[in-house]
Amino acid sequence: MIKLKVNGRERSFDGDPDMPLLWYLRDELSMTGTKFGCGIGQCGACTVHRNGEAIRSCSTSMKELAGKTVVTIEGLSPTGDHPLQKAWAQGNVPQCGYCQTGQIMQAAVLLKKIKKPSDKEIEDGMAGNICRCGTYQRIRAAIKTAAKEMA
Structure with missing residues (x-):
């Protein structure tokens, strides 16, 4: 068990x-x-x-x-109001949306470790999370938006 x-x-x-x-x-x-x-x-x-x-x-x-x-x-966030979830919606991040829950979960760990990540830190922290639609710029922007709210 x-x-x-x-x-x-x-x-x-x-x-x-x-x-x-x-x-x-x-x-x-x-x-x-x-x-x-x-x-x-x-x-x-x-x-x-x-x-x-x-x-x-x-x-x-x-x-x-x-x-x-x-x-x-x-x-x-049981109510979907985690700062990352709100930033994702506000920034219209998803295209097909399939990878987005994994992206958000990875970003949550990144923001726990680095409160105000640089572009390079976001790139490194999100490495290995693939978006076939190529929404990486919107993902980066949403992470920065959430970081501001969480700071």
Whole structure:
């Protein structure tokens, strides 16, 4: 039995310990905000937080989560009013929107570590989160907007 906390709620998992967290979230908990992109941890669409750090849920097995705390996009702000979520909407960041929850989750960790990131720090902090639509300029602008609100 694997015990973990997801978005503030205690959870127990007694399935295959090698199951990726992504499928537990989507199939077992019906939390579909976290997306499947590449399945090998390289695109960032599946980014969630484990104990405050960004991880790729498609390549993180359930056995790695015993006693850990996981936060998904649904848990970042239950009402959708986290400064990043507001900045994303205000800046019309998404085009297709598929990668955006992973982008927001990665950006949240970045802003915890660096309160007012430079363009280079944003680029480095967001590396590995791919947007096929190429909305990187809007992503950067939204991160800066959220950073101002959070400062």
